[in-house]
Amino acid sequence: MSMADQAAEKKAFRLSMLIYDTRYRSITIQVIALIALALVGAWLVSNTLSNLEALDKELGFGFLSEPSSYDINQRLIEYDSRSSHGRAALVGILNTLLVAFMGCVLATIIGVTAGVARLSKNWIIARLMTVYVEMFRNVPILLWIVLVMAVVIETLPVPRSFKGENATSSMILGDSVAITNRGIYFPKPIYLEGSMIVFAAFILSLVGIWVFGRWAKKRQARTGDILPTGWIKLAIFVVPTLLVFFIMGRPITLEYPVFKGFNFQGGYQMRNSLIALWLALSFYTGAFIAEAVRAGIQAISKGQSEAAAALGLRPKRIMNLVILPQALRVIIPPLISQYLNLTKNSSLAIVVGYMDITATLGGITLNQTGREMESLLLLMAMYLSISITVSIAMNWYNESIKMRER
Amino acid sequence: MSDQSYVRTEMLGEKPPPSSQVGVVKWVMENLFSSIPNAIMTIVSVWVVYYILSGILPWAFQSSWNATSLHGCRAYIAETYGEGVEGACWSVINERWKQLLFGFYPKELYWRPVVTLALMFVAISPVLFTSVPRKVMLFSVIYPFLAFWLLWGGSIWLPIVAFLGLVIAYLAIVYLPALVGSLGATIGAGVLPILFWIVIAGPIIDGLNGIAPIGIEGVDSDQMGGFMISIIIGVSGIALSLPIGILLALGRQSPLFIVKTICVGFIEFIRGVPLITLLFVASVLLNYFLPPGTNFDLILRVIIMVTFFAAAYMAEVIRGGLAALPKGQYEAADALGLDYWKATRLIIMPQALKISIPNIVSNFIGLFKDTTLVSIIGLLDPMGLARAIPADQNWNGIVWEIYVFIALLFWIFTFSMSRYSMYLERKLATGH
Numbered sequence: 001m002s003m004a005d006q007a008a009e010k011k012a013f014r015l016s017m018l019i020y021d022t023r024y025r026s027i028t029i030q031v032i033a034l035i036a037l038a039l040v041g042a043w044l045v046s047n048t049l050s051n052l053e054a055l056d057k058e059l060g061f062g063f064l065s066e067p068s069s070y071d072i073n074q075r076l077i078e079y080d081s082r083s084s085h086g087r088a089a090l091v092g093i094l095n096t097l098l099v100a101f102m103g104c105v106l107a108t109i110i111g112v113t114a115g116v117a118r119l120s121k122n123w124i125i126a127r128l129m130t131v132y133v134e135m136f137r138n139v140p141i142l143l144w145i146v147l148v149m150a151v152v153i154e155t156l157p158v159p160r161s162f163k164g165e166n167a168t169s170s171m172i173l174g175d176s177v178a179i180t181n182r183g184i185y186f187p188k189p190i191y192l193e194g195s196m197i198v199f200a201a202f203i204l205s206l207v208g209i210w211v212f213g214r215w216a217k218k219r220q221a222r223t224g225d226i227l228p229t230g231w232i233k234l235a236i237f238v239v240p241t242l243l244v245f246f247i248m249g250r251p252i253t254l255e256y257p258v259f260k261g262f263n264f265q266g267g268y269q270m271r272n273s274l275i276a277l278w279l280a281l282s283f284y285t286g287a288f289i290a291e292a293v294r295a296g297i298q299a300i301s302k303g304q305s306e307a308a309a310a311l312g313l314r315p316k317r318i319m320n321l322v323i324l325p326q327a328l329r330v331i332i333p334p335l336i337s338q339y340l341n342l343t344k345n346s347s348l349a350i351v352v353g354y355m356d357i358t359a360t361l362g363g364i365t366l367n368q369t370g371r372e373m374e375s376l377l378l379l380m381a382m383y384l385s386i387s388i389t390v391s392i393a394m395n396w397y398n399e400s401i402k403m404r405e406r
Numbered sequence: 407m408s409d410q411s412y413v414r415t416e417m418l419g420e421k422p423p424p425s426s427q428v429g430v431v432k433w434v435m436e437n438l439f440s441s442i443p444n445a446i447m448t449i450v451s452v453w454v455v456y457y458i459l460s461g462i463l464p465w466a467f468q469s470s471w472n473a474t475s476l477h478g479c480r481a482y483i484a485e486t487y488g489e490g491v492e493g494a495c496w497s498v499i500n501e502r503w504k505q506l507l508f509g510f511y512p513k514e515l516y517w518r519p520v521v522t523l524a525l526m527f528v529a530i531s532p533v534l535f536t537s538v539p540r541k542v543m544l545f546s547v548i549y550p551f552l553a554f555w556l557l558w559g560g561s562i563w564l565p566i567v568a569f570l571g572l573v574i575a576y577l578a579i580v581y582l583p584a585l586v587g588s589l590g591a592t593i594g595a596g597v598l599p600i601l602f603w604i605v606i607a608g609p610i611i612d613g614l615n616g617i618a619p620i621g622i623e624g625v626d627s628d629q630m631g632g633f634m635i636s637i638i639i640g641v642s643g644i645a646l647s648l649p650i651g652i653l654l655a656l657g658r659q660s661p662l663f664i665v666k667t668i669c670v671g672f673i674e675f676i677r678g679v680p681l682i683t684l685l686f687v688a689s690v691l692l693n694y695f696l697p698p699g700t701n702f703d704l705i706l707r708v709i710i711m712v713t714f715f716a717a718a719y720m721a722e723v724i725r726g727g728l729a730a731l732p733k734g735q736y737e738a739a740d741a742l743g744l745d746y747w748k749a750t751r752l753i754i755m756p757q758a759l760k761i762s763i764p765n766i767v768s769n770f771i772g773l774f775k776d777t778t779l780v781s782i783i784g785l786l787d788p789m790g791l792a793r794a795i796p797a798d799q800n801w802n803g804i805v806w807e808i809y810v811f812i813a814l815l816f817w818i819f820t821f822s823m824s825r826y827s828m829y830l831e832r833k834l835a836t837g838h
Contacts, residue, residue, distance in 0.1 A: 026661070026662050029662060029665065030662050030663065030664040030665060033662075033664055033665050033668065034664050037668060044695045047694070047695055047696055047697050047698070048694045048695055050698055051693070051694045051698050052694065054698055120447075121436075121437065121440065121444070122437065122438060122440075122444050122447055122448060122451075123437035123438060124437075124438060124448055124451045124452065124455075125447050125448070125451055128451050128454070128455065134821060135817070137820075137824075138771075138775075138816065138817045138820040138821045138824065139775070139813045139816050139817050139820075140775040140776070140778040140789075140816055141775070142778040142779060142781070142782075142789055143778060143789065143809060143812060143813050143816070146789070146792075146809065147809050147813070150805050150806065150809070154805065344679070344680035344681075345680070347680040347682045347683065348682065348779070348782075350682070350782060351782065358680070358682060358683070362682075362683065362686055366686075366690075372690040372691055372694075373691060373694065376683060376686055376687055376690070376691055379683055379686075380679045380683050383678060383679045383680055383683065384675065384678040384679055387677070387678035387679075388674075388678060
């Protein structure tokens with residue numbers, strides 16, 4: 001195209017080209033879309049403002065520093081009813097993260113076990129796992145949460161039954177853990193002087209495991225010898241820390257829960273609501289993960305395991321070195337979305353009274369202060385940032401295990 | 407030749423295979439006890455199955471069906487099966503199943519939701535079965551308005567006039583291109599019905615009601631509940647989210663930066679927050695966003711938010727379908743000289759939607775299960791009723807029976823749908 005042509009084109013620009021010329025039409029459409037979006041946004045904002053004015057409300061996040069005057073029974077950080085609403089929200093978000101983390105771990109264990117077992121040659125195991133998966137997948141999670149809560153309350157012993165001479169229930173693990181229908185009571189570690197050194201030893205041994213793992217891998221690549229890495233890693237994990245622990249004169253002791261009055265005192269309490277939510281979320285999500293795992297393993301063609309067998313690998317090594325690394329690439333993306341689903345489903349904590357972020361910020365704080373707009377926006381922002389963080393982290397991980405193609 | 411008597415002249419009969427190689431024994435050896443760990447797992451699982459069933463079955467079957475209260479149940483079970491037997495009190499289901507299905511819908515009008523449900527299958531049949539005549543599609547278009555009228559009752563003119571809006575949109579698409587071009591027609595098809603509904607529809611309905619007040623008994627939203635409400639919210643959420651989801655998916659794939667950003671932002675925002683927060687928005691916040699004085703019914707507000715929610719997920723499903731189409735299809739459509747909308751409507755979407763149907767079904771299953779969340783904002787869906795029924799003095803203390811019943815109904819619905827989607831997947835996997 002010569003300069004003269006371009007000049008002619010510029011001169012020949014007509015208004016109708018905004019619609020009929022594909023070069024300009026895309027701009028036209030985008031401008032229209034932007035204007036429409038701005039109009040809708042302005043309409044919503046102006047409606048909101050006039051509605052708020054009519055109700056004599058002002059927007060603002062000042063309420064977060066006002067005292068909350070409600071109690072939260074399950075918490076990871078210090079909190080009482082004189083703490084602020086902001087602190088309550090912080091307790092809530094930590095609780096959400098706690099149950100989401102515990103849930104993801106347990107759901108992965110359950111899901112991977114069930115997914116592998118579903119492919120087992122053992123007929124009854126495979127059928128049993130199919131029943132588990134279909135049962136949990138096809139019933140709403142809300143129902144499972146409520147149902148598990150009912151199971152916890154109705155079937156576990158009441159704290160009273162641990163009391164007195166003729167107690168009908170007893171604590172387990174050397175009188176340290178009590179499982180009751182109000183929750184599980186377990187010992188609380190108390191850190192005395194010198195405990196930091198034990199921690200340091202522990203962290204150093206973790207570093208040691210990592211270094212050893214790399215060294216063993218390199219050695220295997222060089223010489224072909226295979227070390228019993230599992231046992232050695234376990235030894236590095238346990239022995240130094242225990243040695244330091246005893247040398248320092250046992251600086252970490254436990255505070256055991258003891259039955260006093262009507263209930264257990266001391267130690268940590270994991271409340272029944274947390275247990276029910278945790279188990280329900282894990283089993284529900286586990287069923288979905290099991291399906292993802294099964295699909296992932298089935299996606300690896302039989303030729304792969306046959307080729308590995310022909311190379312003389314043993315079944316366990318075939319699984320670890322050939323099948324799993326390939327299956328993981330198929331499994332990870334659905335696994336990520338299941339983790340995100342679990343985190344979002346943890347917002348249903350409200351039905352069993354577990355005080356997560358939805359129950360604190362979106363529940364009691366919202367009702368007490370009447371700040372619907374701010375509370376809900378903040379609540380959504382919290383979940384959104386959790387979701388985005390998790391998906392960025394997991395996508396990064398996914399990228400790192402992706403097949404390196406030529 | 408006759409002296410060669412060692413040559414056999416007839417065949418020996420077949421011997422049966424060793425007993426360990428046939429029938430039940432072989433099957434058991436191979437599938438249950440092929441190795442020692444396998445045998446241990448078999449025994450453990452048999453024990454687990456026995457343990458669970460021995461707990462549940464006596465409870466489920468040593469039960470009472472006809473008592474009028476929990477107390478009556480316990481008395482009946484103690485009398486029939488002996489003292490100390492824990493049995494299920496199915497009487498509460500026997501007494502309340504209609505409520506669990508229909509909520510507080512007037513008893514003499516139960517036929518209306520039932521007919522609506524039956525007609526729903528007619529309306530979706532063209533999607534499900536290819537052998538159904540295409541003209542049924544017309545009924546599918548009318549159906550939402552008919553369903554609304556049957557469920558909520560009231561004047562017949564409201565749904566009819568609302569339907570006219572769709573007719574206007576259709577006419578705009580058919581006749582406007584000749585006048586203002588295809589882009590103008592598309593915009594017209596979007597804007598004209600909305601103008602019609604906002605400005606003209608109200609007076610017309612009032613006028614027609616004045617002239618010919620035809621209608622059936624109206625039912626308030628707060629009388630609705632039970633599984634009916636789950637189905638209403640689930641089905642309308644999916645049906646309404648389909649067009650929005652298609653547009654979002656196309657927008658997300660579009661090369662237009664601003665359109666794409668808007669679509670991605672919407673989809674990721676909705677997918678990043680839990681449904682319950684959107685339902686909170688529906689229950690406390692939505693009225694703030696609308697002009698002062700508007701007051702929607704809670705079910706309608708919930709349907710709006712659920713539609714947004716479902717649309718974001720639907721968009722992702724359809725995006726998967728679009729991505730699965732071979733590039734040749736897009737290029738062939740371009741080569742034929744079709745413009746974007748024609749190519750999308752005639753070539754891309756029919757194939758992409760076909761690929762996505764199984765995922766749309768599983769999306770629907772998920773949404774249907776998620777409708778239970780509306781109990782948290784106070785609608786009386788099955789879960790809401792499960793909390794309301796034990797508040798009745800007679801059934802105070804009921805825990806399991808209602809949950810088991812609800813779980814069973816949900817299970818039947820969703821399991822059959824998931825089997826259907828698997829069947830569909832096999833049927834649609836035409837291969838090349």
